[in-house]
Amino acid sequence: MVLLASSAFTPVSALAQINATPKPGQGAPADDPKPQPPAATASEKPIVPDAEFDAALPQLSDDMNAPLEQITPADPASAPQPVEPIEDAEDLDAAGKEAEIASPLAPIDQFDTTPVAETAPVNDEKAVEIRYATRIVGLDELGLDDQFDDLSALEDGDGRAANAAIITARAREDEKLAVRLMRSIGYYDASAVSTIEQTPGAARSVTAVITATPGPLYRLGSIKLDAGPTVPPTLIADNFRLKVGEAIDAVRVQAAEANVSLILPQNGYPFAQVGQRDILLDDETHTGDYTLPITTGMRSSFGGIRTEGDPVFDTGHIGILTRFKRDQIYDSRKVDDLRDALIATSLFSTVSVEPVKTGQAGPDGTEYVDLLVRQTRGPARTLAAEAGYSTGQGFRAEVSWTHRNLFPPEGALILSAIGGTQEQGASATFRRSNAGKRDRTFQVFASALRSDVEAFTSLTGTLGARYSYDSTPIWQKPFTWSVGVELVGTREDRYDFARGARERGNYFIGALPLFAGWDKSDDLLNPTRGFRLKLNLSPETSVRGAARPYVRAMAEGTAYYPVGDSIVVAGRARFGTIQGIERDLLAPSRRYYAGGGGSVRGFGFQELGPRSPDGKPIGGRSFNEFAIEGRYRFGNFGIVPFIDAGQVYESNIPQLTNIRFGAGIGGRLYTNFGPLRLDVATPIARKPGESKVALYISIGQAF
Template identity: 65%
Template sequence: MTGDLPGAGSQSANGSLRLREGRGSRLLRRRVRKGVTAVWFAALAGTAFLPGVACAQVSDPGPGQGAPVKKLPDSDPQETQQAQQGAPQDEAIVPDAEFEAALPRLSDDINAPLEPIPDMGKPPVTQPATPGSVTSQIESFPPPAAEAPEFAQPLIPLAEFKVEPVKIEGVDDEKVTTIRYTVAVEGLDKIGLEDKFRDLSALEDGDGKAANAAMVAARAREDEKLAVRLMHSLGYYDGTAISTIEQNPKNSGNVRATITATPGALYRLAKVEVVSTPTVPPGLLDRELNLNPGDPIQAERVQGAEANVSLRLPQQGYPFTKVGDRDILLDEETHTGDYTLPVELGPRASFGAIVTEGRRQVFDVDHINILRRYKPGQLYDSRKVDDLREALIATSLFSTVSVEPVRTGEVGPDETEVVDLLVRQNRGRARTLAAEVGYSTGQGFRAEGSWTHRNLFPPEGALIASAILGTQEQGVTGTFRRSNAGQRDRTFQASASLNHSDFAAFESYTGSVAVRWSRDSTPIWQKRWTYFYGAEIVGSNEDRYNFSAGGRDRGTWLIAALPTFIGYDASDNLLNPTRGFRLKANVSPETSVRGAARPYARLMVEGTVYYPVSSSIVLAGRARAGSIPGVARDDLPPSRRYYAGGGGSVRGFGYQELGPRSPDGRPVGGRALNEFAIEARYRFGNYGIVPFVDAGQVYEGIYPTLRNMRFGAGIGGRLYTNFGPLRVDVATPIARKPGESRISLYISIGQAF
């Protein structure tokens, strides 16, 4: 419950709550009547108030009635009448002659300047008291004393100000006296608010400790207000709460604070009215608001309904919709409320053109038009505007970018108004440095770094230089990449690379050039369908075990390939999925030439699934199978064969360690493989523990027969960051054979699958 609607006699920031004062109803704004004290003020006409003189109310006697008669507050009416008719009159408090003598002499000229007071600044003059007169005293203030020199000194800087604690003899400052208390809540469990109350309670936040009982009482008063707010948020506007504090047990020094809530009656909607112009189609506002008579007046329900109007109307042709302040008129007798919501629709609109502004623009209008997923003239839909904004953000070329509708006043289809989209853009930094470091048993250390200029060849023409430095692999690659190449989400890429690899299975020196068209996912824009297709030419000098010659030799191969890939991603997250599944398929027709051309195809299918067992545990599984038909294994270049084992394959074994081996004990690789893995990913906060079991094997033939499967088991740790989890896995082979490692360690970024 994020907030409460205005309670009885209150007003919220988004609307007002008033009270019907009809017959049989009473105000919810209950007034507390306080005692009123009547004060009699003296009003002496033509006289002055003098200090020390008691004043009484004096009535004007009128012409010919002599001096006024003093009215006593508690006098009898009959006595008062007698006093007015013939009783002796009281003497004047100040005789007229003395009063006139005390007045200063004034000039008869009304335009003359004010005359100075002759006695100003002289010591007070005291006149002797005479019978029937009043002592008069004129006082003046003494001159101020000299200011102490300490006040003229500058203040000590706040950073240097230190307060020395007061030392009290016999008191140990290290031992702070505290009292302990328990909290009891009554009445809120009946309406399902006790858990919410305890989450927000000041008493609960104190962990049952306080310096003194006054602190406990202050927290209890705050919790009274909290309980009332929570009850109001659910529609119990007559709800009250009181707190009591008592020792428990008696004379123990421990106390119990009890919050007792009385919800009262639940208020419901009596009438729902939306004040607005007609919509197209009719009833659109009522349908999207979806508040009905009889619904409880709950803050979450009402605020959610109003938010739905603000969200859904712009998706259906009304980009300028403004929801006004609600008004709820409560009737305390019937426990109902009349709800009124003003809504300013604005014009029904259709898409027009795109216009841009900004001092450092990145894209022109033509390129932005490639990114939009609507056609001019279509009914306005804010979801397509959000989609365009996300596509611009995904380019990572802006420091700031916004997209908003602008009215044109032009008439569009179906009597709509044409609105343009204004793209405000400011260029951001286009260069990026990135690095990645990993380690695994059998492969050693591997570090990869890259430098990228994302817009060296506008629009979105990037140049990427990358390098790999590792225990068993070194290489450099240069890549040109154009994103959104003539079509939204289509990427063209051309690359050239030089690499040296020294693995247990083979050593190679390789150079390649490749081109590729692709549709890829990104963390900002995760796509269901992804693909790539392209062409690749590879020249490679590699060593291998020559079974015909009975020893190792080197050879040079020229390889031409047409790699293709298609994938379907139904998971909920690209870097750390917790539910859903993924399917992938690779097909690469290839030809290797070493003396003679030998065509073949490399095929691979893979599926992964993610199932949340609970909010903190996810079961993840993977299955992979591959085959290379069309060529004998020994005619394949070693770098194009299938291998298994390692951190991204079957953990517990070294890199490329599984499968057939040559007489010298080194892996040979094969034309088929199968792999399986299952993990239980337990996450607590930003950390995780992952037990796992992997299985796999490589075969000389073209079919993954599932025979002689090898298993590895282990446990891993995860540190979750905003760029993906950091992974550390430790595994061991099951039924280990001679020469295989007892323990394998893998450190990298990202989940295993």
């Protein structure tokens, strides 16, 4: 012990000799050839012999939880002396502390381990902040400065940091970013260095500088598409958009590979897989040899349809929704279209369509694949409401309840109620979607409606049917049409010029409404370019004492022209005519009127046109309307100034005389289901009795 304690740096060999040294009184074995160390001197003898040390230790209790015992000194003179009487408070306090220190410790299981709560000091000083600037050198020539700004750690810090170490760390991250960006466009020897410059006296005292050095540009030296045979043989090569000599641009490389993975399933290869590319770079010629493995799989054609899960439709109705026939070459676009058609029914919680191998030979050396439709039934009922307001018409609200599959497949029942300032009514509609053929809709409807508008009051019952080919928000069709039949019974009041007074009468009307539309706009609810043409034609017969046949017709054209990225100029022209009957023999509800939110804004509902001697609108047999808008959009909001014009005429051919104008401005809130519209307008050259200001609130653009 003495030798170890006195030599803190004893080498390992010396430690070995110490450990091997025999204890005092023991000699080395007689046959030990090793020389013995010299005998210990008096100064090397232990200060306290081990036997004496062990005898001085107190006896300890076997109880781990017992209090620690006091050590009784061997020398009685060193034993604690009796405590003398305490004279004053200071002596009392000192004695108490000494007694507490001298008292036995509490058992471990009774020791209070609760930490002492201390209040951390509050630093009221404002946190130190270093403001820095960022300068990028070498990326603007490569067109990478915008990408760098979007991803930069320095830019994300908004020019502020708590200390210089943070600025340095951000700069190092941006070094790596600059190198990644340069390599992504073919500069594989690129490097970047960051430096931190002091700019005393400037608004930003530190400038972080990223200096990028692109090096030579690497180009494609060779292209190898490792794939099996296809039909046609050049299918992959014709659709691979990379050429030898082009820069090895990561975006273009990925786009070319994605195009191949897209084209193959569209041309009969549903199970094609594009493998992992390999590019071997040559740092002497600065070129790269590109290899792409492609597994095409068997060329396939459409077979049958399978289904599993919680079925909503059987395979027969799913077949109606397909746009392909058996034996046609497989095309993934038609599979996606089928899935979209199923989703559009709104009858599924989840639905998927995927090809399944059959192993059966198809035409032209192909193999049949079936389409597996996995169905999970979703809620079929919908409760909806809509509301609007316009000056002249007041409020109008409609509530509807729909069960979309009450009469499978896709036989819906729709019940609705209308309440408003001028209209109250109810209706019931049976609708069969995809009736016998995809996108064909057949519906039968019945309604009862009470109207109290400025031109007339009426109580009308209608029974009708309609067969149509319509656009939907998912499929906006260029050509749409409908044919229908209506039987109308109505009791209305009209002004009798012969008697000079109003009278009520009953009208029975039979109509065959026809519609055709040509739509080349880019969006159904919020078009920004293109045009639309619409034609309504309705041969009708009015029976009031005698049958009087006539024809109602209306034509409308709208156009949309973008000016820059945020402005669209939109225009509309609409004309209507009624041929074959005098105006006063028509039921007032079948005449033409103008004015209001869907007509000429700035005027109240039905406010334009001729009036009876009692001052109420009496409608006409022809009309014309015009409108032009400037739709300015910023984010999800928009401002729309507009001018409308129009007039109603007693003649059966619309004139261009006495045209009235209204002007105003509107606001738009763009949502995922269409714009919310609020328009405010006023008549130009207002006449007595006309509206001063008209307000219109609705959903969708005015046209």
